[in-house]
Amino acid sequence: MNEYLPGPRPSFMEITWRDDLSDATGYVVIDRLLRGVASGGLRMRAGCTLEEVRGLAQAMTKKEAVHLLEGARYVPVGGAKGGIDFDPRSPLAKGVLERFLDSLAPILQSYWAVGEDLGVRQDDIDEIFERRGWGSAIAPVRRLLGDDEAVAAADARLAHAFSQRIDGISQDELVGGYGVTVAALTAMRARGIDPVGARAVVQGLGSMGGATARFLSQAGVKIVAMVDAAGVVADAAGLDVEQLLAARDAFGTVDRTRLPAGARVLPGDDWLSIDCDLLVPAAVSNCIGVENAEQITASLIVEAANLPVSAQAERALAERGVAVIPDFVANSGTNAWWWWVLFGDVDGSWAESSAMLDDRLQALTDAALSGAERDGVTPREAALALAAEGLAAIEEHDRMQATAEGVPA
Incomplete structure (x- = not known):
């Protein structure tokens, strides 16, 4: 390692x-x-x-x-x-x-x-x-x-990618949440949870949380609560995600005068205790710690935000059988997509972009879960091993390139 x-x-x-x-x-x-x-x-x-x-x-x-x-x-x-x-x-x-x-x-x-x-x-x-x-x-x-021709081709791909709109929404606002959704659906199926009819709580209604809620809902997952800076909007029968997203301001806060029928408003601190199968923290870091992790009812957490679950909380959750798909796997789609387009691994279209996200996020999530089961560790620890292997290979690539160019490694 x-x-x-x-x-x-x-x-x-x-x-x-x-x-x-x-x-x-x-x-x-x-x-x-x-x-x-x-x-x-x-x-x-x-x-x-x-x-x-x-x-x-x-x-x-x-x-x-x-x-x-x-x-x-x-x-x-x-x-x-x-x-x-x-x-x-x-x-x-x-x-x-x-x-x-x-x-x-x-x-x-x-x-x-x-x-x-x-x-x-x-x-x-x-x-x-x-x-x-x-x-x-x-x-x-x-x-x-490299050369000007490669740069021009990359610029053309990026221009094409950022001009793409899916159901009226810019592609770049969707790829991150789409990747989180692929990770979530992969993990749900691996853990025996049928996505159709499963219940999810999504914290954060920015581009990442909003797109995740949208794609989960399209896959048949019932979004029973969404959380913004003003609190929780909940409906045990399932929220109208599109109506809620249409009522957001630029900071992802929903106008409470435009809530869907059946939706009720709860205090912000109640979001972890809502009965659900899947929890998606998609807003701030360090929002789940040992002081509130015991409230969680979900059996699966998929980190759409960066560092939302503390290390101590994750250990406590693991003892209860709650799996956490780490951020550097689940929410990696946006960053990777930029570079796939720039370097030419995808042409910038939604067809190629979504297919690549399907392939890579499913493979990474499967590898984290199968490695965890095989080695008796958490999905995060298994994913860290994958990252370490990648880093070693990239560093070796750098050393070889430096040697070829006559630069001291």
Whole structure:
């Protein structure tokens, strides 16, 4: 097993930033460079910490590594993450984001391919990059494509991919939730749960949680509760997911005056105790700990958010027979999809994108569950072994390339 997983290791780079015009504090952690670069999203939320961002960057490295696939054009890169401790709903948030990106410009242009995360929209990142003349937000990875012809072909694929709309919704807002759904359905069937009529609770109505709820519902799963920042909306008979999603604001909060018939409002803390088969935390990190894990009724948790279940809670849940499909497997579809399109493993169409997500998320979830059963460990531990194997192979790829180019390894 690679020496860097699963235990802690020093990050390649950690930066703390303080805003001159507000009380915002930001953090960047590049967990490691592979192929000379790293990728990962930037989030903004009140209370974000360096420790949180560090954990997210480490998870990104794992998320990349599990998608190493022999014969694929996409060879994974390192993991990175950024976080800003500030309220994204504040009218000052856009200025904070811009000043953060300004300060980090040399890192963004050299090492860190950045994308959206909780509280930050990709459109806002792209608009700032365009106005500053910085080119693409994924420029560090884009340079790996090679010559101008390869770059032009990749740009055409990305343009095609981001122009695709499925039932009126942009493809890029769907791929993450679609991947989570594939992982969830695969795990449900492996554990003897018939998805048709099974009950699920989804926490978070942003693009990830919303798309997950939509695709689960389309597969026959009954969404009995959805959770946003204002609390829980529940219906034991199953919610009208499309009506709820249509009533969201830009931050994923549902207008309580537009609830479906039969829906009732519950306090936010009640979401874990709702009777269900499947629990999908798709919002904030560290929302399930030892202090509330005992409330959980579900036998399966699929992590659509990053780091939603603490290590101590997961151990307690495992003792009760509750399986957790880890974030760096379940929610890895968005990140992988970007690179599949960029490097040409898919053409950017929904047909090829969804087929690749079906194949990879099913295979990874099956491998995590079968490895857990075989070795008597948790699915997370089995998936960590897969990530370690991938990292070792990528590092060897880097060493061989450096040797071929005459660069000291």
